[in-house]
Amino acid sequence: MFEDLVSTEKFSNGFSLILSVILALSTFFTILLVTLPSQYDPYQDKPQKLIDEEGKEIKVKTKDGKEPLRWRQGRTVQVVVLGDIGRSPRMQYHALSIAKHGGRVFLIGYQESELHPDIVSNPLIKIIPLVPAPGFLRSSSKLLFPILAPLKAIWQARSLYRALGYRSEPARWMLVQNPPSIPTLAIASLMCFLRNTDLIIDWHNFGYSILALKLGANHPLVKISALYERIFAKTAAHHITVTHAMARVLKDDYGVPAQALHDRPASIFRPISPLERTQFLTRLPETAQYAQDLSHPSSKSSSKNTPWKLIVSPTSWTADEDFSLLLDALVSYSAAATSRTHLPNILAIITGKGPLKSHYLAKVKELNQQKKLLNVIVATAWLTPQDYALLLASADLGVSLHTSSSGVDLPMKVVDMFGAGLPVVGWGKFEAWPELVKEDVNGKGFESSEQLSEQLIRLFGKDDGEGGGLLGELKKGALEESGFRWDDEWDRVGGRLFKFIHV
Structure with missing residues (x-):
C-alpha cells in the first residue's frame, strides 16, 4: 500500500512538472506570437494618408501637381545600412529615387554625420537611427578583435532587429547594403521572413574580403564570413551590384543572378564657373x-x-x-x-x-x-x-x-x-x-x-x-x-x- 502511494505521488509530481513545462512553453509561444512584428499584407494594400509624428496629415504633391499624395504599403521600402547614413551616399540616393516615384522610405542606419539636404526635407523619407555600440566595443585592436567582434555583432543584431521589426512599418521591400554582412544579412533575412517582405541586397563589395585585410585571407573568421555571406545571399529575392564584374562573381560563385546598377553622381555634384x-x-x-x-x-x-x-x-x-x-x-x-x-x-x-x-x-x-x-x-x-x-x-x-x-x-x-x-x-x-x-x-x-x-x-x-x-x-x-x-x-x-x- 505504501509503495502504491509513493508511486502515485511520483506520477502526480511528474504530471505536474510536465503540465508546468507545457504551460510555460505555451505562454512563451503565445507571448512570442503576440509580440512578433506586424506583417506586410498585400490584401490590405490600400491608399493611406501620410501622417507625421504628431498625428497630422502631411500633404505631398503628386507628379502631376495634384494633392494629397496617398501611399501604399506596396510602395514602401526599408533602406538599411549598418553604418553611418551620411557616409553612405548610394543608399541615400536609393531613398531619394524611391521617394521621387511616390514610395515611402524608412532609412535605417547610424545618424552620425550630415545627411543629404533632400533626405532631411522629404516627408516621404523617415530616418530610423540605430543605437551605436558602446565605445569599448569599437576598438580597432587586431588582438582584441576575436573577442570584441562577436559582442559588437550581438549589440548590432539587437538594435537592428528592433529597428526593422518594431520602429518601422511593414514594407513590401527591404533594400540592404552589403557589406557589412555580419549581422546585417542574418537579421534582415529573419525579419523579411517574419514580415512577409522581399529582401534585396545591394552589393557594394564582399564583407569577407574586407575582413581579410584585417585578419588575413586564411583566418578562420574570414572563411566563416565567406560561408555566411554565401548562405544568406540565397535568401534574397533580388540582387543589385555596383559593377558587371561583381554580378558575374555572384552568378558564377554564389549561384544567384544580379543586375549591375552603376553609381552615378547626384545633382549636387556639377561643374562650376x-x-x-x-x-x-x-x-x-x-x-x-x-x-x-x-x-x-x-x-x-x-x-x-x-x-x-x-x-x-x-x-x-x-x-x-x-x-x-x-x-x-x-x-x-x-x-x-x-x-x-x-x-x-x-x-x-x-x-x-x-x-x-x-x-x-x-x-x-x-x-x-x-x-x-x-x-x-x-x-x-x-x-x-x-x-x-x-x-x-x-x-x-x-x-x-x-x-x-x-x-x-x-x-x-x-x-x-x-x-x-x-x-x-x-x-x-x-x-x-x-x-x-x-x-x-x-x-x-x-x-x-x-x-x-x-x-x-x-x-x-x-x-x-x-x-x-x-x-x-x-x-x-x-x-x-x-x-x-x-x-x-x-x-x-x-x-x-x-x-x-x-x-
Whole structure:
C-alpha cells in the first residue's frame, strides 16, 4: 500500500512538472506570437494618408501637381545600412529615387554625420537611427578583435532587429547594403521572413574580403564570413551590384543572378564657373590663403610666380585605401619640383574620417619637419555635402586610393568627381577599374607610388594653365562624363525592380 502511494505521488509530481513545462512553453509561444512584428499584407494594400509624428496629415504633391499624395504599403521600402547614413551616399540616393516615384522610405542606419539636404526635407523619407555600440566595443585592436567582434555583432543584431521589426512599418521591400554582412544579412533575412517582405541586397563589395585585410585571407573568421555571406545571399529575392564584374562573381560563385546598377553622381555634384570657384576657394578655410594663387596662377600680385594646383583625395582612412601611396608620391614630386622650377606647387586637400587618420597625419608632420614636402601642402577637411561637391568642382585633379579588397567593386568618390567634371587618377590594379575610368580620356590608373608621382609630373608639367596638355584632355573627358546621372541609371534598374516603372 505504501509503495502504491509513493508511486502515485511520483506520477502526480511528474504530471505536474510536465503540465508546468507545457504551460510555460505555451505562454512563451503565445507571448512570442503576440509580440512578433506586424506583417506586410498585400490584401490590405490600400491608399493611406501620410501622417507625421504628431498625428497630422502631411500633404505631398503628386507628379502631376495634384494633392494629397496617398501611399501604399506596396510602395514602401526599408533602406538599411549598418553604418553611418551620411557616409553612405548610394543608399541615400536609393531613398531619394524611391521617394521621387511616390514610395515611402524608412532609412535605417547610424545618424552620425550630415545627411543629404533632400533626405532631411522629404516627408516621404523617415530616418530610423540605430543605437551605436558602446565605445569599448569599437576598438580597432587586431588582438582584441576575436573577442570584441562577436559582442559588437550581438549589440548590432539587437538594435537592428528592433529597428526593422518594431520602429518601422511593414514594407513590401527591404533594400540592404552589403557589406557589412555580419549581422546585417542574418537579421534582415529573419525579419523579411517574419514580415512577409522581399529582401534585396545591394552589393557594394564582399564583407569577407574586407575582413581579410584585417585578419588575413586564411583566418578562420574570414572563411566563416565567406560561408555566411554565401548562405544568406540565397535568401534574397533580388540582387543589385555596383559593377558587371561583381554580378558575374555572384552568378558564377554564389549561384544567384544580379543586375549591375552603376553609381552615378547626384545633382549636387556639377561643374562650376570660374567665378563660383574663386568665391568658394576664398571662403573655404583650408584654401583661403592660397585662393589667389589657385585662381590666378600667373598673377603678379602673388607672393611668388610659381603656379599652384589643387588636388583632392577623399579617403575613409582605412586599410583598403593606402594613403602612403599618395604621401610617397608627393614626396617624390616635391623633390622633382625643387629642380624643375616649371612644376607648380601642390595644395592637397584630404577629406574624410577614419581609424588611420591620426597615424598618417603624424607621418605628414614628420615629413614636414624633415623638409620633404617643401613644394607641397597637405591639409585635411571634413565638409558639408554642399562644400564637398564644390571642392571637387574647384580642384584640378582628383586622386582615388581605393585598392578594392575584392577586385570587383568601385569607389563612389570617383563617380562624384566625374559628376563635378574633375579628372581622376586612381589605383587601377583591379578588374572593375575599366568599367569606370577610360584611360587617357577622363583619367589614369596607377599601380605604385612611383607611377603616381610620374603622372603628377606629367599632368602638371605639361599643362599650359589654360586647359591644354594631357590634363586639359582629361578635363574634357570628365566634363563629358558629368552628363551621366543617377536618376537615369536608377530608373533603368531600380525603377523596374521596385515596380515603379513598367516596361
